[in-house]
Amino acid sequence: MAEQHMPRNAERIATAQGILAMCRDVKADVARLESETEALLATLEAGHETPVEARLQRTVQPSQHLREHRPGRPKKLAADPELRAFVEARFNQMTFEQIADEVAQNFPPERRVAKSAIHAWWHAHYKRK
Structure with a gap:
């Protein structure tokens, strides 16, 4: 052993x-x-002998997107008023594809939206009106 x-x-x-x-x-x-x-x-x-009197103060007001309790990033058309006005002014005069082409000609690439985004915006905000 x-x-x-x-x-x-x-x-x-x-x-x-x-x-x-x-x-x-x-x-x-x-x-x-x-x-x-x-x-x-x-x-x-x-x-405690007295209630706590510390009030919460919000330093930054939430965006409209957050106030509506929407998840994710806001859509380009919701975040860019100039682009939204440009697109909305053409809804009754052009097709969604023509509007997308006009946006591509007048805005830089980071602000461009596709025809599907334009259609989704129209569907959400104008179709029922």
Whole structure:
């Protein structure tokens, strides 16, 4: 059978003293936590004498998109009034594809909208009128 290495007495004593020291530390931590818990419970039971009067102040007003509780990014036509006015002025005079071509000629690429976006905008805002 293989022999197990037994620590010498000095090592056993050092280990035992280390464990005792750690136990004392843990006991002190538990006592500190118990006293803090009691203080917290006393504070909570006492409560406030007067109500809290801190009012929330909104630093930035939410956009119309957020006020309507709409998820995601707003559509390009909703976010760009100039582009929206350009497109809406042509609804009764041109097809959606012709409007998309006019937008492509008059606006930079990052502001352009496709015929499907123009149709979706018309459908959401003008079809029922």
